Amino acid sequence: MKRCGYCDFNTYTPAELREGVDSVASVSQGYIEGLIGELEQACTRLGTRAVSTIFFGGGTPTLLPPDQLARILRAIENRFEITEECEITTEANPDSVNSRSLNQLREVGFNRISFGVQSMKSHVLQVLDRTHDSARVGEVVTAAKSAGFDSISVDLIYGTPGESAVDLAESVDFALSLPIDHISAYALIVEQGTKFGAAVRRGEVVMPNDDQTAEKYALIDARMNAAGFPWYELSNWAKPGHECKHNQMYWISGDWWGLGAGAHSHVAGERWWNLKHPKTYLDAIAEGKSPSAGKELLTEDDKSTERVMLRIRMREGMALSTFSDVQRNVLDGFFQRGLFIPEQWQNGRVVLALEGRLLADQIVREVLS
């Protein structure tokens, strides 16, 4: 088991957590107890709020066997009302599941699964330090379909050094040939402190320039549209009705509770984040203390900044009327440059056109400054 070279998630191998240990099982039991402990704290604070989405992710939760994941799900159900339509997702690595475990996941209650595929080209996966092959991806996605998941998603990464436009087109086309309903595609970000980041810094790999990455985004968007997967957020495309409810909740500033070491939460205008190391996290829970490592109370300014920053990335865009005259002036300049969809603009909404999506951060910066 190993960590991918580009990943900066809060990850630990079993051996890093306990010396001389090499199996997930040897460390997972205690961790799940901890999660349930935090859930108890959430329950105390939130009361009986209805839960409309549950998401296991930010890594590879399927490293745990389905019955362990089920324990956590049951613990949530025992404490909160779960809505009828509740979206329950797990992320999965193609290597970490098989048809049996996928059936089990479905049986214990998961109705959505998101596979970290990244690319179908082995030389690209090699740069990313990933191991699976495309045949494996086809098998597990088909198995997930047979298992009866309502939505199946695939994550792709583009802009990896050494990836040609043809490589990317083949990856996208292969993904679209599978029985899936949703694709997330992210430009590779070089994170400091990762193996990949170090290789870039040493000049061993050279990142493509922004123009090339922009071309690739356009390529992805065109193929998605042709396949009936319109965009609904900058990096997300789905068949109608298969948009990820959980992620949309982030972008409309909904409330969520992130359980686990390093997890972030947002409840009623307060954001906090947990202690990163599993040991310190578990110690806090064991002592009955909040595992929070830091928090911030959002001011009205913060909230409105976040609103623009997040909502502008969505297909619904934002009503022009929510902006000041000065901001509308700035927006008009961007409109003149073709960054917004004209029909929507006429209807009083700011919705990013393709070139606008590529410049979303700049637009936000200009509008808010």
Place this chain on the structure above:
Amino acid sequence: MPAIPLSSAPQPADTNPAIIRNFSIIAHIDHGKSTLADRMLGITGVVEARNMRAQYLDRMDIERERGITIKSQAVRLPWQTDGQDYILNMIDTPGHVDFTYEVSRSLAACEGAVLLVDCAQGIEAQTLANLYLAMENDLTIIPVLNKIDLPAAQPEKFADELARLIGCDPSDCIKVSGKTGEGVDHLLDEIVRRIPSPVGDANAPARALIFDSVYDVYRGVVTYVRVVDGRLREHDQIQMFSTGIKHEMLEVGVISPEPISSKGLGVGEVGYLITGVKDVRQSRVGDTVTTANKPAQIALAGYKDPIPMVFSGLYPLDASEYPTLREALEKLQLNDAALVFEPETSAALGFGFRCGFLGLLHMEIVRERLEREANLSLISTAPNVVYHLTLEDGSEVEVTNPSEFPEGKIAEVREPIVRATILAPSEFIGSIMELCQGRRGVLQGMDYLSEDRVEIRYTLPLGEIVFDFFDNLKSRTRGYASLDYEPIGEAPGDLVKVDILLQGEKVDAFSAVIHKEKAYAYGVMMTGKLRELIPRQQFEVPIQAAIGARIIARENIRAIRKDVLAKCYGGDITRKRKLLEKQKEGKKRMKMVGRVEVPQEAFIAALSTNEEADKAKSKK
């Protein structure tokens, strides 16, 4: 040869000139002058061992850190030779090219000079220049080879070199080690024996030469003088020759090496006086001090006003620090009669000052002191020289800022010319000549100092050496070459102004006056550099170099196409919002040129020498 206890040494104010020896030490930066001076303080007993600290006489931090002496001082050292008491006045001299005039005044206060040479390195260009100054002043030269304790020492080789330069016998060279003290007492004896005592008319009206002038926070200006004729007494009213201004003398004394006040200073004596003035420009190096009640009629020869040779615009990075910069410059000027400045405004850099310096080192030191002592962050424009123009209508214009160089209708442009002396191992002759020819140099002559060391003389336009000449020289000669230059006048030059335009807007900070044949290369270099340094904008930005209306080079920064982070989920939101706030702050620090946002780093990198800009680029 023993030291004399201070209490029983001849007292200031009435020292018999016959027992006085006034001398300077001429040496290159790292040839050990300060160490030798320290050693002399120790051996003569004026500083007790327990009070000794390295480079005792160098007072400013920068001096101690860089190992160079900017301001000279004079120390009175009692010494006994052949059973007779003597007073040695050691006048410390600044060791760098920009301070030639100050050096010449220090030398004018002496009858002799110790020529100190590191016998592992040999003589350097600036030392040679100062040696020539000393010889022109008819000083007795005592050649001294220092650092004889070093394994790499070659005393015989460099003794030959010195003997050839001075016209003495190699055996006249005294070998010392400032570090171990070996030979230093012998040197003190030889100073007594070889250097003549001062001669002056004790009954004539007082005349004293100012050879240094230092601002002290507590005492005001401390003026260092050498009395030539007559006598200065405490409570005298004194008068400066150049200005005619009279001052009450509050204190007079000698430095040994802490100030000791005395009843006065007589013929040949060296010491300090304090009048309470707060500005060194009222007490100028080279000026003559006389007494108001019985003034001398003729000034001592050699006074010159300091003339700034190199100019640069200094701007605070943070516009709100402009008043701090002004105060800091004013404060610095109290101690630096050669520094001139006046406010200027740059469309690109905002409010700042155009500053005039004696030369490159002077500029560097001023900048460093401003940044260090006033805690300022500064952008400086590329250094330039002063141009004198005759326009077609016959009028004369002086240009100290390239952006003010007039467009068209110019009959003649004159630029300052220097005589440069370069000393280097002979293996580098070709490389040095190539560099000088490339800088419009004209070879004036070449002499071998020894078998493998050569002195090369060129005349060069000062404008060609103010930017990166010295760095280039050093890198071409693996650090072995040394350079000295002195202004010798002006000459007409085929010079043009090259402007740099961003999206059609002239960037005044990048305008440069360049020889016509190099204008194209400059244009290509600057536009290329800026293309790398300026981030892509929302629109296409043409970068042009132009002479008048004629475009000579062009680059393009294409409009930015992608500016978005792909991922934005729960845990990313706080980080992304904070990044956004930081970027908004960063935007405030951008300088606007028309609609183009230029980061300050781009200005700094574009205005620095190539090497530094390349460093900045590789970080990008």
